[in-house]
Amino acid sequence: MDTQQYKATFYDYGYQEWFEVDRLYSILGGAVPGQGGSVAGLGYYYRWDPVVLEASASDNYKFVGWGVDLDGAEPVHTFEAVKDMQVEASFLAIPSANSSAQEVVSGAVQVLEKMDHLTETEKKKSLAELLIFGKSATSGLSIVD
């Protein structure tokens, strides 16, 4: 039997789909912006393997949430690998003596650009709220501890 041509498959009643037994799923992604932090747990997993992703912020940055194929604002995210996923952990620069105002703005803009559920007007309003109040009721983001 040609196992390369005829792969063994099982049926997942939970997701109601067939899957290949030896199929590896990719859980890939990274931090936005790159210098904002890192994500641990990315890699390749067999189906139903537990995946634990943990976002760690760099100094003067703050984790604000997951993006693309993952939602949530908790820095540690646990789930089963059942499909290929792209994940992004978003970080905002916290104003400090070591960060410039422009870094704060550009970081906030990058994060807001990825929030597809917000309109352009809401993104601008959210940026203004972040700079004036430190928190945005529009986007839920915050640049203060």
Added chain:
Amino acid sequence: MKPSIRPLFFFLAFATPAFSVLLGVDNESDDRTRIAEIRATLEDIATRLDELQYKAPDVGTTQEAPKITTPLPTIQIDPAPKQRTSTPVQTEKVPASVDSQTKDETSLEPRGIGFYILPFIGIQTTNDLEWSSVGGVFDIEESEGMSAGLRLGYDWHNFFADFQLSYFQNDMKSINIPLDFSGETEGLGVHISTGGRVHFNEYIAAVLGAGIGGVDQDVSFQLSGIAVEESDLLFSYQIFAGLELRPIDYLIIALRYRWMGVEEMEIFSSRNHHLAELAVGYVF
């Protein structure tokens, strides 16, 4: 003596005062009297020459000229103030009005000393304003603005002191954040100033002064529709320099450059204003 010399003395009699005026020779109060003395002396010499010519026989050019026995008066062109010619001269009576005018012109006595009121208007620019936001410090660029005010004070000969009430306003032009932005800065200032004055002549003087006071400043802008505003009474100081023109009594026309510093606010930086102002006022 040749007859052609006589017009020379007449010319000198009238040209001397004219030259003294044109060349700006020192106009002391008794110059006119001295000029009158010189003129009278020259006329006396001319008269004596006339008499000699009248008394002398026809004298050919080859004959020896008749000797003048009567001593001619000496002319002291540039004497010390108290050195006078001994020849009695006829002096002119100068009308009192002319005399007072001469005194006024030569003493550089400035016009209009006393209390003054000086409204002014001008244009001004400022350094970049800085906004200290939660996210950091951002530069706000302001456009040229206007200023207006009123100075009430007292003039001495070379000094002055005044109370100044002023208003200034600037529109905000831009901020280094990619968001919709508009705003303005305005303030009402009160300063007490003093300074000195250097008189170039009766009409024009240079002025230099400084003052301290307070400014009630209001800074406000809208960032993507969200308002930011701060208002406070702030310490302020100023220095200024300019020119004053006093074409007639009681009238002052003044141009001045004024640098005014305003203390920083809680979220906005200190400001340096550069103002160019024109004032037209009245001296009581």
